[in-house]
Amino acid sequence: MDNQYALGILGLGVMGRSLAQNFARNGYPPIGYDLAPRLPEGFNLAVTDSLAELVGALTPPRTLFLMVPAGAPVDAAIASLKPLLQTGDLIIDGGNSYFADTERRVKELAQEGLYFIGTGVSGGESGALWGPSMMPGGSREAWPRVQAMFQAIAAKAEDGEACVAWMGGGGAGHYVKMVHNGIEYGDMQLIAEIYDLLHRGAGISNQELADIFAAWNTHELRSYLIEITAHILTRRDEQTGTALVDLILDEAAQKGTGKWTSQTALDTGAPIPTINAAVESRLLSALKAERLAASKVLGSAGKFTGNKTALIAACEQALYASKITSYAQGLSLLKMASREYNWTIDLSHIVPVWRAGCIIRASLLSDITNAYRRDPALPNLLLDEVFSQAVLSRQSAWRQVVQTAVGLGIPMLATSASLAYFDAYRSAVLPANLTQAQRDYFGAHTYRRVDKEGVFHTQWEG
Numbered sequence: 343m344d345n346q347y348a349l350g351i352l353g354l355g356v357m358g359r360s361l362a363q364n365f366a367r368n369g370y371p372p373i374g375y376d377l378a379p380r381l382p383e384g385f386n387l388a389v390t391d392s393l394a395e396l397v398g399a400l401t402p403p404r405t406l407f408l409m410v411p412a413g414a415p416v417d418a419a420i421a422s423l424k425p426l427l428q429t430g431d432l433i434i435d436g437g438n439s440y441f442a443d444t445e446r447r448v449k450e451l452a453q454e455g456l457y458f459i460g461t462g463v464s465g466g467e468s469g470a471l472w473g474p475s476m477m478p479g480g481s482r483e484a485w486p487r488v489q490a491m492f493q494a495i496a497a498k499a500e501d502g503e504a505c506v507a508w509m510g511g512g513g514a515g516h517y518v519k520m521v522h523n524g525i526e527y528g529d530m531q532l533i534a535e536i537y538d539l540l541h542r543g544a545g546i547s548n549q550e551l552a553d554i555f556a557a558w559n560t561h562e563l564r565s566y567l568i569e570i571t572a573h574i575l576t577r578r579d580e581q582t583g584t585a586l587v588d589l590i591l592d593e594a595a596q597k598g599t600g601k602w603t604s605q606t607a608l609d610t611g612a613p614i615p616t617i618n619a620a621v622e623s624r625l626l627s628a629l630k631a632e633r634l635a636a637s638k639v640l641g642s643a644g645k646f647t648g649n650k651t652a653l654i655a656a657c658e659q660a661l662y663a664s665k666i667t668s669y670a671q672g673l674s675l676l677k678m679a680s681r682e683y684n685w686t687i688d689l690s691h692i693v694p695v696w697r698a699g700c701i702i703r704a705s706l707l708s709d710i711t712n713a714y715r716r717d718p719a720l721p722n723l724l725l726d727e728v729f730s731q732a733v734l735s736r737q738s739a740w741r742q743v744v745q746t747a748v749g750l751g752i753p754m755l756a757t758s759a760s761l762a763y764f765d766a767y768r769s770a771v772l773p774a775n776l777t778q779a780q781r782d783y784f785g786a787h788t789y790r791r792v793d794k795e796g797v798f799h800t801q802w803e804g
Contacts, residue, residue, distance in 0.1 A: 347373040347388065348491065349405040350396045352419055353437075354381060354389070357463070358409035360470035361436065361495070362387050368494040372407070373399050393422055403430040405488060412439040420447065429455035432484045436463045438599055441513030441520060441606075445683075448480045448512055457484035462509075462519020464700035465497065473497035475700035476506035477522070477692075479515025479685070497699025500708075505699045509692065510685030517606075517679060518692055521672050524603030524617040526701050527596075528668040529567055531620035531756040536657045537571070539743070543752045544646040544653055548585040552576045558658055563665075565704030594624040603675070610682050612675040615763050616668040619755035626755075643751040653746065659739035664760035666733055669710060670723035671763060677721070690714040724767060733764060 348370035351362050359381070362372045366387055373388040375396045381389065390396050397404060404427065408419050416435055423433065433456065435444065444460035451458045462477035463470065476496050478485065485508050496506040509515040540546045540554070552575035559568045577586045600621045607614045626633075646653065673689055680687035693714055697707045713726040723729050733740075744761055747754040766772065781787040783802045790797060 347371050347399050349373075349407050350375065350400055351407045351409060352376070352393075352396070352423075353409035355409065356467050357436070357470050359385060360467050361407070361409060361463070361474075364471055364473070364495045365491070368491075370491050370494065394426055397423070397426040402428055403432065403487070404428075405432045405434065407434045407436055409436050412437045413443070416443070416447075420451070424454065424456070427456060430457070432457040432459065432481070432487065434459045434461055434478075434488070435516075436461050438462075438519065438523070438597065439516050440602060441517035443513070444480065444516045445513035452481065457481035459484055459488070460513060460516040461492075462515050462522065464519065464522060464696075464702075466701070469497065469699045473505070473699050475522075475695050475698065475703070477509050477515045477518045477695060478506065479509035479511065479513065479518070482508070482511055499694065499697040503694060503697075505695045505697060507691045507695050510680065510687050512683060512685065514680075514683070514685040514687060517683075517685075518676065518687070520599050520602050520606070521676055521679075522696065522700065522702060523599035524607075524614065524620075524675075525668060525672040526567075527600035527603070527620040527624075528616040528672070528756055529565075529665060529702055531623050532616070532661055532664045532668065532760070533567060533571055534623075535747075535754045535757050536661050536743075537575075539646075539747050539750075539752050539754065540654065540657060542643060543747070543750045544650050546650065546654075548575045548587060554654060558661075562662055562705065563658065565706065566701060567704075591630070592627055593630055594627045596621070596624050600624070603672075606679070607675050610675065610678050612671075612678045613763065613766075614671040614675055615759035616664070616671055616756050619759040623753075623755050626753075641751075644749070646746065646750060648746075653743075656739040656742045656746075659736040660743035660757060663733045663736040663740045663764075664757050665704075665706065666723065666729055667760040667764050668756075669706070670729075673710075674722050688718065689720075690718045722767070724764070 349365065349372050351358055351372045351374045354374045354376035362374055365372045373390060373396055375390055375393060406423060408416060410416055410419050416437065416439055420433060433451065439460055448458045459478050459480040463474045465474035469475065473496055476492055478492065492506045493504040496504040499505055509518045537551060541551060552572050555568055555572035555575065559572060574587055578584065579586045579589055600617065604614065604618045604621050676687055676689060676692065693707055693711045696702055697711065709728060710723065713723060713728060714720055720726055724733060740761055744754060744758050778789045782789050782799055786799055788797045788799045
């Protein structure tokens, strides 16, 4: 087999096949390999059933792109490849790997003269085929070799800029993708809560809600998730004619990236209550049998009897304010993680990557990009003048929506967490003084004072 291929792709599932076609269409012909080829009819790209043949078809320094499940399969693929590779060859992991695994792989392979790049790829099957958002990080020396290739296949923002940028060393690429997915969790849950309040609480039909979400998608809330929500709400089951969304079991699954975001945020000391609430909401949804039993014992939600038009308008404002707050949390986590792991992550480079191709793409991201370009050192998105005013001007509607939901008994874990974060972040004084006094009382953990320097302990029972 001659050396006509730009890269080898290991893993030809839906995402791998789609990326392979994207590379080929943009002038970077790949050769593929899969342990159990399941190629659809019409897939006409080069495929081999031998790893040795795959590697042999590439001109050194070689580029191998892994699209296999995270965890042990990645390590197994690397172990199978290593005996076939030479110094200077590059392995890219395009799956949803845990960032610490990527960090380890970069170091281990560097000791053997090999490069490793962990690349977050967002956009699903369609994105992989026609242009994903890409978040590479790892061996910095290898980035110039694949930069043009990645820019060619990546999604393009409205200004024509490719939605790909170098995230940083080690596991930075997969960390950014993980936080992207955490923000995605929060965004989806916020939308679902607004839907629940308007549908279950206010009795607004799915078709009416489809029209509402479609209208919201024409201005400040315009985003991929709002767009598909409107589409979902119009779909009817072919057999029964019932709205399909009403026939879907209310148990939301998760693949782990949201949970990882919550776990790493705790390790880093970053408060992300909206994302945490989204993860917990999925966990609660899994308790279907218990929830059914509890509804018979504890009762169910009430019905809204007020002005529905006013409630819809308030929900639009509350959703926008909550989204801003959720993004603020995720981006603050990235800043803190960058310091923790010495990645030098630049948010003014990261946010533009999300403007197209990925699941959280939204018109809001252009404004967020501008905020970090105005001030790359911005500590929190809520401190940007544009966004602080956006949230403050919607504060009354935001509180009205949460109060309405609480009054009806409709859970809004993520929306109320967003509001609570806003209130806590802007509070010059929090009751942590009492918490610290309690810690000192039962555990002699000491405390600091506002009126003098030093560390103090009180014999509270003396």
